[in-house]
Amino acid sequence: MSATAISVKNLTKTYGEGSGRFAALRGVSVKAELGESLAIVGKSGSGKSTLMHVMALLDEPSGGKVTVMGQRATGLRSAELNALRNETFGFVFQQFFLIPGASVLENVMLPLTIAGVSGRERRRRAMETLEQLEIADKASNRATDLSGGQKQRVAIARALVNGPSVIFADEPTGNLDSATGEVVEDILFTLNREKAITLVIVTHDQTLAARCDRRVYLKDGLVVTPKELTS
Amino acid sequence: MKTTDIVASAVKSTFRSKLRTSLTVIAIVIGAFTITITNGLGTGINAYINDTVAAIGADNVLTVTKTPDTSNETDEGVRLYDPESSRVVNNNTPPGPGAAETVEAITDADIELLRELDTVESAERQVQVSPDFIQLGDGERFEFTISNFVPGATLQLAAGEQLDNDSDDLQLIIPLDYATALGCDEPADCVGLVATLAVTDATDVQHLVEADVIGVSEESLGATNAGSANTALTNALFDQQSIGLSETARTSYASAVVTFASDASDESVTTLRDELTDLGYDSQTVSEQIGTFRSVIDGIILVLNSFAAIALVAAGFGIVNTLLMSVQERTREIGLMKAVGLSGRKIFALFSTEAVFIGFLGSAIGSILGIVIGSATSGVLSAGILGDLAGLTLIAFTPASVAGVIVLIMAIAFVAGTLPALRAARKNPIVALRYE
Structure with missing residues (x-):
């Protein structure tokens, strides 16, 4: 079995047609090894979010090849893509994206509900994950009643509940104050260390990027060196 | 995602925006209420007719009249006078303007002829x-x-x-x-x-x-x-x-009543009626006579029902509107569910189920209201102005027709839900997640 979690080769992604044509990725090759933490760093408009979306199989590249856990992912049927994302990936977003009216527990259970796990089993696993993240006492609260840090914890629990190999985090601390942000970072890196979950973090925050094992710098749709990034 | 989870999730999101859902449900309730009442009227009146059919005639009886001879009719449909033929006024026609008609009379000779037919048990003149x-x-x-x-x-x-x-x-x-x-x-x-x-x-x-x-x-x-x-x-x-x-007047009758065996098969009845037609007689069964009456009532019910249907169509647009708003509001939620691996088909099912559930809520409440108010009104009328008609329940309900109304409205709701549900199902997860 390959030690590479996700690898992309010569990725291109263009939006629009004719004069409005815009290339977000112009030939990007990146590998995320199993168990490592990888930061994708770049300013807004650099193509870093697009790269993450393609790596996470949320978006189809215009050209190039995507391999997930040794399996070629380009050209898969949407049902297979859905199953792959559901079983292999977890997502943490800057804006948390918790379902507002639902309880914390229901939010955490969502990936299991979608996977078709039975009610009792998914409740057990969700509670287990909430305990692990030390917010089990909020299980029956409405997601909207939580503080930002608590919300991001719930989001991490949701990303973790299905036992993913890779967690994608898109600016996970972007909406948090620095103290809370640091706690959330600690949680993510602890998971990375103790559970060997591959972390792919999209950020423009240099300190967060510095905590990762490896960094990929993106500028105008191309991988660049750190020097080129600031120039 | 399991079907039970889809239903549970749809039911839950129905109650998330209570005011909006209630208003849509009220619109459906009005339509369902109206259609339940009008259907109840149809059921009640037709049941009453069925009960009283026995009073109008048995089912092994034919009313026989002479087929009018049209050979001496003018182009205008007016018959020339023929001194040879005897005519009587037939009162045995449904009430209404122009209902009384002059028909060729049945004579004693005709009755004798009818009695000789194979399947005929008895033939009697019908006199007034x-x-x-x-x-x-x-x-x-x-x-x-x-x-x-x-x-x-x-x-x-x-x-x-x-x-x-x-x-x-x-x-x-x-x-x-x-x-x-x-x-x-x-x-x-x-x-x-x-x-x-x-x-x-x-x-x-x-x-x-x-x-x-x-x-x-x-x-x-x-x-x-x-x-x-x-x-x-x-x-x-x-x-x-x-x-x-005169001898002629005394032996001229508007119609004759022919009785056949009560266990006669439908085919033998058809044969008998064909035979009668060949001999120059028109025949009518009791259910045909009542059928005219029933079709008038069915016609009225149909008109009333079509008014209720208009209300339901309006309510259908209410559902479209409600769900479109719901889809809009939950854009990011839809994006997230898709990112986490929910298929477009399941998203479609989620929103369609929500539409069907709104339809179910409205139609169930409307039907229950209709049954309660209809039964009460019917009770008051039966005790009051309709008290003379013993055995009449003006508005009656059968489980089948009530269930039929509920299923129909749920079907309308499903159709109304397809547009918003398709819109939700087709959302691109990335675009949906970026939606502000």
């Missing part, structure tokens, strides 16, 4: 007798009518027993109102008394005929405020009333 009055002992005299009574028909009786057409006794059944007017405290008190009926013949001489009162009938659609006589009494009255008429 017009008594002047009815009297019990030397009590008050009252005007009286005798309705055309089809052999084998059963009346809804308040007391006594049914007529026996094979009996030679002169038997009479009087309506409930007459029993009271004639001085009987209880309907049963009249049974067994002898009533005097008077008829006037063509020479203006009044004849008295005595008949046994063997029953008292309830008022119903089949038998309104008219008495019923058995064959023996009808013939006795007709003979008296025809004195002084």
Whole structure:
């Protein structure tokens, strides 16, 4: 079995047609090894979010090849893509994206509900994950009643509940104050260390990027060196 | 995602925006309520007709008339006079303008011919007798009518027993109102008394005929405020009333009543009717006679139902609107669910189920309201202005028709939900997640 979690080769992604044509990725090759933490760093408009979306199989590249856990992912049927994302990936977003009216527990259970796990089993696993993240006492609260840090914890629990190999985090601390942000970072890196979950973090925050094992710098749709990034 | 989870999730999101859902549900309730009431009317009235069919006639009976001879008709549809043919006015047609028609008369010769047919058990002339009055002992005299009574028909009786057409006794059944007017405290008190009926013949001489009162009938659609006589009494009255008429007039009848075996198969009935057609007779079964009546009521119900349907179409647009707003509001949620691996088909199912559930809520509440208010109104009317029609439940409900209405509205809701549900299903997860 390959030690590479996700690898992309010569990725291109263009939006629009004719004069409005815009290339977000112009030939990007990146590998995320199993168990490592990888930061994708770049300013807004650099193509870093697009790269993450393609790596996470949320978006189809215009050209190039995507391999997930040794399996070629380009050209898969949407049902297979859905199953792959559901079983292999977890997502943490800057804006948390918790379902507002639902309880914390229901939010955490969502990936299991979608996977078709039975009610009792998914409740057990969700509670287990909430305990692990030390917010089990909020299980029956409405997601909207939580503080930002608590919300991001719930989001991490949701990303973790299905036992993913890779967690994608898109600016996970972007909406948090620095103290809370640091706690959330600690949680993510602890998971990375103790559970060997591959972390792919999209950020423009240099300190967060510095905590990762490896960094990929993106500028105008191309991988660049750190020097080129600031120039 | 399991089906049960989809349903549970859809039900939950229905209640997330309570005000919006309630308003949409109210619109459906109005439509469902109306359609439940109008359907109830149809069910109630038709059930009543079915119950009273027995009073109008038995089902092994044909009313036979001569097929009009159109050979001497002008282009305008007006017939030339033919001194050879005898005509009578046929009163045996449904009420309404222009209903009375002149038909070719049935004569005694025709009756003989009908009796010889294979499947025919009996053939009787159907005559109209017009008594002047009815009297019990030397009590008050009252005007009286005798309705055309089809052999084998059963009346809804308040007391006594049914007529026996094979009996030679002169038997009479009087309506409930007459029993009271004639001085009987209880309907049963009249049974067994002898009533005097008077008829006037063509020479203006009044004849008295005595008949046994063997029953008292309830008022119903089949038998309104008219008495019923058995064959023996009808013939006795007709003979008296025809004195002084010409031979032709005395033996000309509007129609004849043909009875066949009550266990006759549909095919043998069809054969009999074909035979009658070949011989130049028109025949009508009792259910056909009642069918005219029922189709009028069905027509009215259809018109009322179409008003309710308009309300439902409007409510359908309400559902479209509600769900479009819901899809818009939950764009990011849809994006997230898709990112986490929910297929477009399941998202479609989620929103369609929500639409169907809104439809179910509205139609269930509307139907229950309709049943409660309809039953109450029906009860009040039956006790009040419709009290004379015994056995009539104006608005009645059958589980099948109520379930039918609910299923229909859920189907309408599903159709209304397809547009928003498709929109949700087709959302691109990335675009949806970026939606502000």
